[in-house]
Amino acid sequence: MTRSWWGWGTDEHAVAGAELEALTSRISTLLPDHDLTDHAPPDPAALGLPPARISPPSTLAGLASDASADRAAHAHGKAFRDVVRNVHGSLDHVPDLVVRPRNERDVVDVLDWCSREGTAVIPYGGGSSVVGGIEPRFAGPAVSLDLGRLDALIEVDPVSRAARIQGGVLGPRLEAQLRPHGLTLRHFPQSFEFSTLGGWLATRAGGHFATLYTHIDDLVESLRVVTPVGVSESRRLPGSGAGPSPDRLFLGSEGTLGVITEAWLRVQSRPRWRAQAAVRFDSYPAAVNATREIAQAGLHPANCRLLDAAEAFINAGVGVAGGLLVLAFESADHPVGTLLTRALGIAREHRGSTPDGVVESGPESAAERTGAADDWRASFLRMPYQRDALARRAMIVETFETACTWDRFEALHAAVIGAAHDAIARIAGGGIVTCRFTHVYPDGPAPYFGIYAGGRWGSTVAQWDEIKAAVSDALAGAGGTITHHHAVGRDHRPWYDRQRPEPFAAALRGAKGALDPAGILNPGVLL
């Protein structure tokens, strides 16, 4: 398999054949006037990148690459705007070197060298940032520190159900190493195949569980972080009240305070019982109320995703007037049917119906259900590939996400959907806006929005940036966070700065100054 230098995943998995035909035909139906001409990405070796401005010391030379294809592939993340710029060959900021440490000692050496030289270092996991988190969007030279070789499961503690894992491991390899132990992390962001544990930790990624353990943060027992002033390793503890949590400072630090080389994570036994159902609602407000009550009932569903009518139609192929609530419970220890029954009871009080019935499975029927779950997961994992195929065809296809308290959701939803429709009408003559909840809490949902609009080839990045600014203003103004689980990076900075309490910004600058006195770590991100 060849990793795509310009887009999502591998070249071999790019949308083609029947999938491509179905996709373009759906777009032609929705937007008959849109020009679906395909635009192929350039050869990365022929981009004419400027030569690297730095060269590594001899001790690190064997780990460093200045090959054009390497540098190009490490320049951008995988947001819509990244992919389109790659297809255009517009790489204004490219790291001078890609350095691939073999072990923690190499990481220390790279930070020492770069601190001495004042060279910026951008920690790089899977490169799946959708917020400009890994792009050297500054004037000076930069090293992209690719942690992909630090990919081992080091130690398993089956008694405490915890595992010590290196930060550079990609999702599938992490799970493959846990499987022989009967364990799983069950952290499945959409980027799962091409993002790393260290990246999840540094960006507070959102995972599989719609409730309870929503962010990777909750699965962390301890962290090992290489900072320019030394290695920070927290004690393995199930819980502690000894001062502010050291781990919580590094979680979400997005490569600005250190490089996460290892973590002890809370892993789980593999689920054996499942129960799931899809509830249809004629009214969206009723669907929202039902979802809220389920989130507040202490039932802790593993899945609790409310799709609005547009989202249900586009991504689940279901026509419904109000919304579709996908509910699932799972357990490694006990049947979960009664929990689903109670959740459906709440849904019915809000006029939800379950024409497709309920599917419950236990250890005997596990194989069958795993198949169905895998089907859904496979389709979920195709979305970024499909996004790329459409991006090459001048479509504007992108998502953004937030979280807010329930009391503010109705107004936030109206403001954001309104701002999005206004913006795409103004900029692209109209399009589709979808919303689903990726996670729900007792005190509020995490809404995730999708935008589909026909753009003008050559302008789609600028068009998207204008839409993005409008929707970000709307969601910030309505009390949401600028990101629930995509991180801040460089693209969210203006809204993050408005959201963040200024004394906390001062504290973070103080912490950064202490840990990274030369200011080399991911400049421009967070601070």
Add this chain to the structure above:
Amino acid sequence: MTRSWWGWGTDEHAVAGAELEALTSRISTLLPDHDLTDHAPPDPAALGLPPARISPPSTLAGLASDASADRAAHAHGKAFRDVVRNVHGSLDHVPDLVVRPRNERDVVDVLDWCSREGTAVIPYGGGSSVVGGIEPRFAGPAVSLDLGRLDALIEVDPVSRAARIQGGVLGPRLEAQLRPHGLTLRHFPQSFEFSTLGGWLATRAGGHFATLYTHIDDLVESLRVVTPVGVSESRRLPGSGAGPSPDRLFLGSEGTLGVITEAWLRVQSRPRWRAQAAVRFDSYPAAVNATREIAQAGLHPANCRLLDAAEAFINAGVGVAGGLLVLAFESADHPVGTLLTRALGIAREHRGSTPDGVVESGPESAAERTGAADDWRASFLRMPYQRDALARRAMIVETFETACTWDRFEALHAAVIGAAHDAIARIAGGGIVTCRFTHVYPDGPAPYFGIYAGGRWGSTVAQWDEIKAAVSDALAGAGGTITHHHAVGRDHRPWYDRQRPEPFAAALRGAKGALDPAGILNPGVLL
């Protein structure tokens, strides 16, 4: 009611009469040679405190007190060593002034004044610290900033089930203000009656729930904190991934980074269904394994407290060879009997028995069950009063607590119990050591130890300090945290410094320097 200046709670509730007789007779049985002479505390007005070294500016004069009784009552927390020193009249460090702000503006004014003058400020909630957190153990003058007047429920959001509450409110008044709304925080530390919301937040207090929402941290939606450089207010969010969590920096900051004046908290509907049982085990290792499996089963019991044989005998009056596991489930939404049944199934696999049966209650039988639960809570709340009665009678009665991963528990338990027995044998000729789990996690328990020994009047503080150092060394050496929910204060500093990763210490110093440039906030704590 008169708050005791020297000991726990109110003078009116001090142990007396039949309770006192029963208590002293139990001690006489256990330690027949111990001299149970009572030593009364001195009159705080007659302590001969040195005059205050500072005087407030005229704008704050009306809020400040330099009365001896006030200053004496604010000098120490409520640890055993604090109470005994009070009874001896040994108050080496006493705040010069007690200042009681009426509102946040007053808090700002106090910090401004003290920053200008370089005067230390110790934020004071209920004064229930058991780790020297509020004692001005330094040379210069100090203001004790008593936040008791900031005690209002400001706003309720019934849709998101959240409440905006001032930091100075004591537990009972907080719950009394929530009750008319049908809501409860359900955060019941043992100090509940005499500790404040702001104190819980600043010290990461542990509460009612044995699993899931163990620390107050998990109930925080946003914080408002007055720092010397400005007011920090985080956005109300159910979840966020925008950089490191601002709240998590202030949670556990123990008054060193700012004064928590308000918080939005996640509150709950009052529970309507309960199911509880007490499981007896003949073998402690079997009891531990059962508790671990229950904690890992995803059942989320509200109570899951494993008492060892000594703890069961002394505090629950139950004779059992291995241990007593107190299990309870509760829900505001649905019956919880099946969860208890499953937990008991796990317990039985480890030879646990339930001779007292199971008690289950729903909305119809709520009154009866509330009565029983209140009985237990009342006895739990008597413990600090009984501790005081014994402290006055030269008994060494104190607790300490930790958390560790399950794989390390057996060794930690053996090391700590061994070190404790060695120390009390050496120092006090023997005594009793008990252990219970206050909270349990999938990856480890939070063990809580109690020590009862006969001391020599005049030496019990020094005797305890020696025991404390021995057990702290043992638990730190065995991989535990120096505190799961009692905080660090001044008494845990040596072990906290060993436990905390040095780069994190540097980051915290950087943050402190940015927020409190004059270094006035609770000097000597954490940093």
